Amino acid sequence: MTDGFHDALVTRATADMPERFFDRFMFNLHPDGAAAPSVILGAGVYPPRNVVDGFVVLTTETEQRNLRFSTEHDATDAASVGPLKWETLEDNTTWRIQLGENKTGLELDLVWRARAPYWLGSVDVENTDGNVTSFDHLFQPGRYEGTLTLDGSATDVGGWYGLRDRSRGVRTMSGGQGLHIWYQAQFPDRTFGFLLVEDRRGGRILLEGAVMHDDGRLDDITDVRHDLAFAAGNDLTGGTIEVVTAGGATYRIGADASAGGGYMAGGGYGGHHGxxxxxxFQEFDVYPLDGSVGPTTLDSALTDRCCTFEWNGQTGYGIFEFALSRSSSYTYRSSIAT
Known part of the structure; x- marks a missing residue:
C-alpha cells in the first residue's frame, strides 16, 4: 500500500480513542562508509494522556549519549517537545527536523527527503496476556541535507542515509517473543526493509516489509531466513540474512554489526514511552562502549545497530535492529540451512 497515509501526527483526542493510543515517528541518520556518529531520534504523542515525549540517542566511537524528554501536550505547539522540533513539509516525501542545544552536545538542522515509496502495513498481534496490539506501521528510506553540529564542530550531512519509521495505534507487545528484527539496509538503488518477530521456538509471529526500489517499485518480502552471530551478552556482531520476495527474487545480505551502541533503552524503550x-521533564545519561553495557544489562534488549551491509558486490549502510529474549527458555537458532 503506497497511498493515503496521513503523515502529520494525530494530536487531538476523540471520544472513541483508546486510552493507550499513540502516534510516533523515528528517524535515523548515519554517514556512508562509517558507523559513527549514528543518530536516532523520535517523538510520540499520546492525546488521551495529554503527553508528548521524545528522545535522542547519539553513538560515537567510544560512547552512547542519551537524552529523554517529556511534557504536557497542551503546553506545546503540537510540533515540538524539549529541544526537538519537526515539520511535515510534504506528506510522505519531505520532513524538517531541528534539534536545539542540549546535554548530548548534538544539534541538528535537517531536511529529510524520501528516495523510494514507503511501505505501510498493519501490525495485529494477540498477546499472551490477552491484550491486542493493533497499529499502522510505515517505514521509508531517504537522504538528508543540512548540518550536524557535535561538540561545537559542524558537518554538512548532504547525501547521508536515513530511514523514517511511523507507527500509529495501540501497542502492547508482551510475552512469548524470542527474536525481534527490524532491518533497514540501504544500497545505491534499493532498500531492504522488514520487521520479523519469532516466538521462543523459532516460529513466526510476524513478518512485514518490502524491497523498496528507487525507481518506485515495491516488492513485498514473503520470507526471511537468518544466520546471526552474537557476542557475550546477546550483542550482535554480524551475520547473514536471506530475503525472498513476492516477485521471485532471493537476496543474500551480509552485515557487519561490530560498531557497537544503539541501545534503545537510552531512548526510553524499556516501557517508558507515554x-x-x-x-x-528531561533526563540524560551516557553508556560507555567498553562491553560493560549491553542488551542483557539494560531495561530493554532492543538495539538499533548501525551496520555495513554487503550484497551482490555492493556495499550498503543502515540500521539492524535486534532483540533476543532474555528468558532462560530461549536459545537463538539459525534458520539458514548449512
Whole structure:
C-alpha cells in the first residue's frame, strides 16, 4: 500500500480513542562508509494522556549519549517537545527536523527527503496476556541535507542515509517473543526493509516489509531466513540474512554489526514511552562502549545497530535492529540451512 497515509501526527483526542493510543515517528541518520556518529531520534504523542515525549540517542566511537524528554501536550505547539522540533513539509516525501542545544552536545538542522515509496502495513498481534496490539506501521528510506553540529564542530550531512519509521495505534507487545528484527539496509538503488518477530521456538509471529526500489517499485518480502552471530551478552556482531520476495527474487545480505551502541533503552524503550511525567521533564545519561553495557544489562534488549551491509558486490549502510529474549527458555537458532 503506497497511498493515503496521513503523515502529520494525530494530536487531538476523540471520544472513541483508546486510552493507550499513540502516534510516533523515528528517524535515523548515519554517514556512508562509517558507523559513527549514528543518530536516532523520535517523538510520540499520546492525546488521551495529554503527553508528548521524545528522545535522542547519539553513538560515537567510544560512547552512547542519551537524552529523554517529556511534557504536557497542551503546553506545546503540537510540533515540538524539549529541544526537538519537526515539520511535515510534504506528506510522505519531505520532513524538517531541528534539534536545539542540549546535554548530548548534538544539534541538528535537517531536511529529510524520501528516495523510494514507503511501505505501510498493519501490525495485529494477540498477546499472551490477552491484550491486542493493533497499529499502522510505515517505514521509508531517504537522504538528508543540512548540518550536524557535535561538540561545537559542524558537518554538512548532504547525501547521508536515513530511514523514517511511523507507527500509529495501540501497542502492547508482551510475552512469548524470542527474536525481534527490524532491518533497514540501504544500497545505491534499493532498500531492504522488514520487521520479523519469532516466538521462543523459532516460529513466526510476524513478518512485514518490502524491497523498496528507487525507481518506485515495491516488492513485498514473503520470507526471511537468518544466520546471526552474537557476542557475550546477546550483542550482535554480524551475520547473514536471506530475503525472498513476492516477485521471485532471493537476496543474500551480509552485515557487519561490530560498531557497537544503539541501545534503545537510552531512548526510553524499556516501557517508558507515554508515561505522565508533567511539564518539561528531561533526563540524560551516557553508556560507555567498553562491553560493560549491553542488551542483557539494560531495561530493554532492543538495539538499533548501525551496520555495513554487503550484497551482490555492493556495499550498503543502515540500521539492524535486534532483540533476543532474555528468558532462560530461549536459545537463538539459525534458520539458514548449512
Amino acid at each position: 508515561k505522565v511525567r508533567g511539564r518539561d
